[in-house]
Structures are given as C-alpha cells and as structure tokens.
Amino acid sequence: MTQLIVPDMGGNSQGEVIEILIREGENVEQEQSTLVLESEKATIEVPANAAGTVKKLLVSIGDKFSGGEAYAELDVVVVDSVAQKPVTKAIVESAVEPVVAAKQPNQVPAKIGTAPIPTNSNSSDTTAYAGPAVRKLARELGVELQQVTGTGLRGRIQKEDVQQYVKQHLNVGSIASGALPTPPEIDFSQFGPIHTEALNSIKRATAKAMTVANLNVPQVTQFDEADITELEAFRVQQNQRFAADGLKFSLVPFVLKALARCLRDYPEFNSSLHRNAEQLILKDYVHIGVAVDTPKGLLVPVLRNIDNKTTTQIHQELQNLAEQARSGKLSLADMQGGGFSLSSLGGIGGAAFTPIVNPPEVAILGLSKARMQPYWNGSQFVPRLMLPLSLSYDHRVIDGAQAARFSQRLVAYLQDIRQLLM
Ligand code: CAO
Numbered sequence: 424m425t426q427l428i429v430p431d432m433g434g435n436s437q438g439e440v441i442e443i444l445i446r447e448g449e450n451v452e453q454e455q456s457t458l459v460l461e462s463e464k465a466t467i468e469v470p471a472n473a474a475g476t477v478k479k480l481l482v483s484i485g486d487k488f489s490g491g492e493a494y495a496e497l498d499v500v501v502v503d504s505v506a507q508k509p510v511t512k513a514i515v516e517s518a519v520e521p522v523v524a525a526k527q528p529n530q531v532p533a534k535i536g537t538a539p540i541p542t543n544s545n546s547s548d549t550t551a552y553a554g555p556a557v558r559k560l561a562r563e564l565g566v567e568l569q570q571v572t573g574t575g576l577r578g579r580i581q582k583e584d585v586q587q588y589v590k591q592h593l594n595v596g597s598i599a600s601g602a603l604p605t606p607p608e609i610d611f612s613q614f615g616p617i618h619t620e621a622l623n624s625i626k627r628a629t630a631k632a633m634t635v636a637n638l639n640v641p642q643v644t645q646f647d648e649a650d651i652t653e654l655e656a657f658r659v660q661q662n663q664r665f666a667a668d669g670l671k672f673s674l675v676p677f678v679l680k681a682l683a684r685c686l687r688d689y690p691e692f693n694s695s696l697h698r699n700a701e702q703l704i705l706k707d708y709v710h711i712g713v714a715v716d717t718p719k720g721l722l723v724p725v726l727r728n729i730d731n732k733t734t735t736q737i738h739q740e741l742q743n744l745a746e747q748a749r750s751g752k753l754s755l756a757d758m759q760g761g762g763f764s765l766s767s768l769g770g771i772g773g774a775a776f777t778p779i780v781n782p783p784e785v786a787i788l789g790l791s792k793a794r795m796q797p798y799w800n801g802s803q804f805v806p807r808l809m810l811p812l813s814l815s816y817d818h819r820v821i822d823g824a825q826a827a828r829f830s831q832r833l834v835a836y837l838q839d840i841r842q843l844l845m
Pocket of ligand 1: 672673674675676713714715716717721745766767768769770771778779790791792793794810
C-alpha cells in the first residue's frame, strides 16, 4: 500500500480542494488528475504519484493543503517518488482578476518540489480555468481551452462552453473555407405525419447546379415588356400557311431567332468569365439552351448555331429536342455547350419570374405569358399584346446599362421582326 501525496505548492502557498476526481475502489493511473486545488494565484490539478486502486480517501472538499499531505491510500501497482514528479497540469489564473486566465504560462513561478511547472508551449491550455473532464473533452475535440470563454463560477470553463465553442468554430471555419453553414436538421414528424420520396437523378443534379449558380453568381434581373401584337398576327398567319405541313409555331422560336441576333449584337452576353476572373471568354458560336419541363424534372437541351437557322428550322429543332427530353432520350452532349439560356413559362402563366443564370453562362432570359393590355399610344389607350421579359445576368460580367440595352434591343426586334432582315 502507498499514499497519494499532495505535491509542494511552492513557498507558503496553500491550496483548497475544490474538486475530488477519484473515488474509493477506483483504479488510478500514475499522472492521472486526482484533485483540483485552488490557491491565490493558481488552480492546480494534482497528478497521482502512483498507480493503483484507491483504498481510502483522506480528503474532503474545502480541505487546505500546502504540500506533503497524504490525501488517499492506494493499493499499489507502481510507485513513483513524489519529489521526482512534476505537476503536469497547472492551471493558472490571475489572483487579482480570477475570471481572466493568465496569458503567459512561462511566467508562472509555481513549483512542485524542485521541479518547475512544465512550460511546454504546445500546452497553452495550462492557463485556462477548467476541470479535468472539460480538459479531456477539449483534448478530444482539439480545442485550445485558452480560446474558450468560461461561463462558470469565476469564469470556470464548462463542458457546454467547449461545445458551444466548437459549434461556432465549425460555422466560422466552413464559411471561411467557402462552404455554407447548413440549416439545422428538423424532425418534421413532431408537427404531423410525414413521408419521404427519393429525388431522381435529374432533380438532384438540378438542385446541385442551382445551388452552385446561386452561390457563385451575383445576379440581377432586368424586367421588360415587348409589344408583340404584330408578331402574334404574323405567327397566326404563318401557322395557317404551314398548317398543311403539320407545322404549328409557338412564340418561342421567334424569340429564339431574335435572341440569336441580340447575342451577335452584344457578344458579352454570349461569354463566360474565366476562372481567374481576369479574362472574358467570348464565344464565336451562338448556342442557346432551352429549358424543357419534363415529367422527371428540368432539362436544358442546346440548340446550336442558331443564328444561322431559319425560324422554321429553330421550331423543328426545338420540337425534336423537347420531345427527346420528355422521352428521356437526350444525351449528355445534347445538353452541353450552351452560351445563353431561355426559360419560357409563357405556356403556363405568370406575370414575371427571376430565372437563375446557368454558369458558366452569364445570362438567361425568362418569358412569361403575353397578355392583352391597355397601351397609351400618345393620344389614346389601345389594346396591345404585351410579352413580359425577365433577363437575369451575372453582374460581374454585365453592367445594368448593358442589360437594359440588350433587353431593349430584343424588345425592338420582337416589336418589328422585319429588323432581323437587316
Ligand atoms: N405567352 C402566351 N402564350 C404563350 C407563350 C407566351 N409567352 N409561350 C407559349 N405560349 C403558348 C403557345 O403559343 C402555345 O399556345 P397554342 O397552342 O395556342 O399555340 C401554348 O402556350 C403552349 O406552349 P408550350 O409551352 O407548350 O410550347 P412552347 O413552344 O411555347 O415552349 C418549351 C416549349 C419547351 C419551352 C415548353 O414546352 C416548356 O417546357 N416550358 C417550361 C420551361 C420551364 O420549365 N422553365 C422553367 C425553368 S426554371 O427557370
């Protein structure tokens, strides 16, 4: 049998027992923290000077020790000399302002016997005011206790303080590294019955792409309206003309035809920002992706070299690609290489919407449902068919004035498509 002995507190210092970390019958390893003593200028964890089983505790909370006193009897496994064993964990706090932990462990004058308190620069936690369980938790989580604000009595660090610190640190760290803090997971079943459905691959890919787009592209949407009364009359006329061939044009091919011309007029709308953010990559081709609503989700096949095609060819190609999209026959290549996108909700309804730019493209046009509206022509209100346009653009590449000009040019072409001949 041997005794666990309080090490020398140094000089005339006395320490009061504020925590007892071992119990009778418990196995203790050498160096394991057994007591926490609090003196005027330090809180000290007392390491076991021997290993064994605690036979009898000789200590109570509030006892005062100055060093050399026995505080437990041990059935010995290994014995070591007290005098040879330095205290490995001294927790120093200012005597004047105990809530604030001392910042300079190297300046601590306390000694155990003749051995100085270790001043290992890696163990900066020695200046924090915390109990062993909290220290253990901090070590497991890799937290430097000096960084943690204690909310316990006289600033003592609690487990909750460490946990809170980790939470904050994770959030800050993830923001700094470019990732977003995720919303909390909620158990919705607490509010009522629920069921789950797996997202198919198209919806998962869309979710990912939209997140990437919204996080990376500072977007603005420019709204406009085009008077398509004449265009609509022309469309109806052409539908009658081509009815025998089984062709039925919607508005979309006409808009695509005008868009292709606008992209030639304003090439920066058919560009991509280089990853180095120092160069603009301008495309000499005009490929436009058209959003197609399919039973499985949104797909965006690309119409290529659209500026060289007639409206009839554009119509046929769109019909063909939309059909393939809806029957799941599009290949990956069919959806790659677009320089600009069009999203038409005109066949469904709605006044306006803000389409999301599809990077690496820098702009997208949204079409909403054309409606007959009273239009002031300078002397009276006349009924005109107005088409709502929503042009979203990457504000890193495109200025608001450019967007307004682009949009107005499109309006001009749609209001008088003869201009496309020029
Ligand atoms: N205003 C008024 N009517 C319109 C219109 C508009 N802007 N656009 C289309 N229409 C009419 C068409 O002329 C057609 O009417 P008729 O049969 O009387 O001629 C009817 O609406 C059906 O149009 P549609 O939408 O089926 O066909 P479309 O050629 O206009 O569009 C396509 C093709 C592929 C764009 C469309 O079918 C589609 O999938 N749209 C959804 C796109 C989508 O989901 N976008 C959201 C993506 S998230 O940003």
